[in-house]
Amino acid sequence: MTKPLWTPTDERVKQTNMYRFMQAVNAKYGKNFTDYDALYEWSIENLSEFWAFMWDFAEIRFSRSYDKVLDDPCKMPGAKWFQGAQLNFAENLLRLRNDKIALVFRGEDQVRRTLTYKDLYDETSRVAKGLKSLGIKPGDRVVGFVPNMPESIIAMLAATSIGAVWSSCSPDFGIKGVLDRFGQTRPKVLFTADGYFFKGKPIDSLQKIKGIIEELPSIEKIVVIPYADEDPPVKTLPSAILWDRFKNSRAGEIEFEQLPFDHPLYIMYSSGTTGLPKCMVQSAGGVLMHQIKELMLHTDLKENDTIFYFTTCGWMxxxxxxxxxxxxxxxxxxxxxxxxxxxxxxxQMAQDEKITVFGTSAGYIAALKNAGVKPAQQFDLSPLKALLSTGSPLSKEDFKFIYDEVKSDLQLASISGGSDLNGCFALGNPMGSVYSGELQCRGLAMKVFAYDEDGKPVVGEQGELVCTAPFPSMPIYFWNDEDGSRYHSAYFDHYPGVWAHGDFIEVTERGGVIMYGRSDATLNPGGVRIGTAEIYRRIEQMEEIADSVVVGQNWNNDVRIILFVTMPEGVKLTDGIREKIRNDIRTHASPRHVPAKIIEVPDIPYTLNMKKVELAVKKMIHGQEVKNKDALKNPEALDFFSNIKELKE
Structure with missing residues (x-):
C-alpha cells in the first residue's frame, strides 16, 4: 500500500476552512460528512445547493441577490448562473479599508514597498476617477502591459470598479504578441510601466509601446508608471500621461458599478502557438465565485495569511x-x-516576509533542485503551511525534494486547470494526505472524469480530462465569435455537451489525479497512448541533461518517439548518455516510452508563460508551418528542428 508523504493532524484539519465549510453543510442539510470524498460527491450532484451555500459562506457582497442559482445543470455551454444578482468584482476584493498590509512589492531592484488596504482603496479610487474622466464606461476595454507590481492591481481594480473589462500582458511579450491579443479587443486605455528589471538590468518598454500603439488606433490614453526610470520620457508617446498626473488628486468613496453576475470581467488568452490566441471572456461573478472557492477552501487562505505566487501579469x-x-x-x-x-x-524573501502560502511552477522547483538549493537548511520557513505548484506536471522526485529540502510539515498542492476557466479542475485538499506524483483531489463542484476513447469514465487508467457539468467561471463567450462556433470547437466537439480540456490524466482509486501532459501532445507509438510527462520525469533527474522536449514523429505508418535534449555547458551528448537515458526510461516508465531517437539541439522553445511547445516542434519536424512564433519566448529555437538529417533515417 502506498504511503502518503504528508498527512495533516486532526487538530490541523479542524482548523481549516474546508472543515468549517463541511460542518456547516452538515448542519444545514442534515448530512454527516466526515471526509472530502463525501463532500465532493455531494457537491457535484447538488450544484445549485453547493454554489448557493458558497455564496453565503464567502459572504459575497451584492446590491441585489439572485433569483435562481443555475438555470440548467445539464446545459453546457450556455448555462446561466445567479440570474438577477447585481454585484461588483472590485468591491468584493476591497472589503477591508484599514491599516492591514494588503500588498508587499519586492522587485529585482531590492526596493521594498507596502500598501495597506486603506492605501489600496484610496489609490483605486483616484485611478477610477481618472478613468471616468476619460469617459470609460461598463464594457469598455482597459489593458495593462505591465510588470507584476501594485499599480497593475490598482489599475485592474479601478477598471473593474467601473465595469470595464480588464486584460493584461507581461512586458516581455513582443510587439506582435501584444497586438495578436489587444488588437482583437480594441482597448481604449493602456497602462504600462516605462520598463522593468531582469537579471539586474533595466529593460525599456517605451520603444515597444511606440510600436504597439501605431497598430492600435483604439487607444485613447496611455498611462505610464515610472519604474525603471524615475522620470521617463513620455512626451515621445502620443496621448501619454504619467501615473501620478493621471490619478485624481483626491481619494474618496468608490462608486462600484452594480452589474449582472455574468457581466464581462476579464479577457484571457490562449498561448496562441497554432494561430491567433483565443480571446476568452469571463464573467465577474463567475471568476469571483470560482476563485474564492479555490482560495478559501482548497488553499485554506485566511485573513492572517501571507500568500505569494511567482507569476507575471500575462499568466492566469x-x-x-x-x-x-x-x-x-x-x-x-x-x-x-x-x-x-x-x-x-x-x-530569502519567503523568510523575510513570513510567507505562509508559496506558489510557483513545476519548472522552477526542478531548476531549484538542480541548482542545489536547500531552503530548509538556509532559511527559517516556520510560517510556511502550503506550497502550490502548477504550469506542468510535478515529478515524483520533485515531490520528494520539497519534503526533504523545503519543509517536511507542509501541504504540497500540485494544481491544474487553465486560463480557460481562470482556475483549477484538480488541486489541493487541506484535510487530506499528499501522495507522491498526485494532485490531491478534483475541485468541489467540478464534475471531472478521465474518459477513455469510447467516452466512458475510467479509474486507475489514463484518459482525457473532461468536465461533464457546468461551472461558474466557464467563458461566457469568445471575443469576435458571434455564432459561438470557435467556443464550441475549443471544448465541445470531441464529446457533445462535455468539456474536454485537452489534458491527459488518471483519476486514482484515492480520488487523486495524475497529470500526463497535454492530450494533443500525447504520443501514440503502436497505437498505445503515452503521456509526455512520464518521459520528462525521468529526464529531469539526469544531471547530464539541461532540458528536453519530446514529440511523436510519423514514421512508416506508425509513430516513433523523438527526444530532443540540450546539454549543460561543457557536456556533449554521447552514445553512453543515450544508452543511460534509454535504460532509465525502460526501467522506470516502460519499454514503450523509450525514444527511437535522442538528438541534441542548442535550445528548447517555450511560450511566454514558460510552457514547452511540443506541438510547434512536431510541426517543424514534419515540415509544417508554425504560424504564430511571436507567442514564443525564444522563437529562434524552432529553427533548430527543421530538416534534421537524423529524422530521415
Missing part, C-alpha cells in the same frame, strides 16, 4: 492571486528573475 495565476484580497490576506508580489541575484532569492 496573477488573476488568481489577486482574488486573495477578497479574504483580507497579504499578497507578496515579485517581479523579475527568480534566480536573481542567486538561486535562493525567493526563499
Amino acid at each position: 495565476m496573477w488573476n488568481w492571486l489577486v482574488t486573495s484580497l477578497s479574504v483580507g490576506a497579504t499578497l507578496v508580489l515579485y517581479d523579475g528573475n527568480p534566480f536573481h541575484p542567486g538561486p535562493d532569492a525567493l526563499w
